Amino acid sequence: MDHNMKLFAFTFDAYFSDPARYRHLVGKLIYLTMTRLDIAYSISCVSQFIHAPTKAHWEAILHILRYLKKSSGTGLFFLLGHCLSLCGFSDANWVGFIDHRHSTIWYCIYFEGNLVSHKS
Known part of the structure; x- marks a missing residue:
């Protein structure tokens, strides 16, 4: 997430036209934070605005998606074991x-x- 970006709940920015799409994408990104801890803070910031997202919030989501596309080879790797411990x-x-x-x-x-x- 951009260090200079500040997200606010009440802004003069227009509301995002499809809040269901925003919620759906944030839900998928929350699930992704299980293996991608580097985006956990950014996702926690954008998930605070699922009740009334604005265009600035949507732009933040797109910024996170562009970051994920550039860093697709990173994340946590879980080893497969034979006994459950x-x-x-x-x-x-x-x-x-x-x-x-x-x-x-x-x-x-x-x-x-x-x-x-x-x-x-």
């Missing part, structure tokens, strides 16, 4: 920040040796 790791630092007494927790889940979920 699920493995998880977690860690916690209770009150690790003395200044404001916050704790940090993280986890990651591997399926067949492939990272499928993480959070910190």
Whole structure:
């Protein structure tokens, strides 16, 4: 997504003529973020406007599609395994920040040796 592009819900820009098409395409792109983490932020930005997309929002979607076309060989690769194995790791630092007494927790889940979920 362009660093200078700012998307707003209420603009003077005309509304997009086919909001169902916009919603359909955003839904497909959300599904694609499972293997293309590089577009996750951009998709989260454009998915905020599915109730009333404008032409600027549609242009942002087209910009993402052009990026995907140029970078078609990238993404996550999942290895095929013969036995089903699920493995998880977690860690916690209770009150690790003395200044404001916050704790940090993280986890990651591997399926067949492939990272499928993480959070910190």
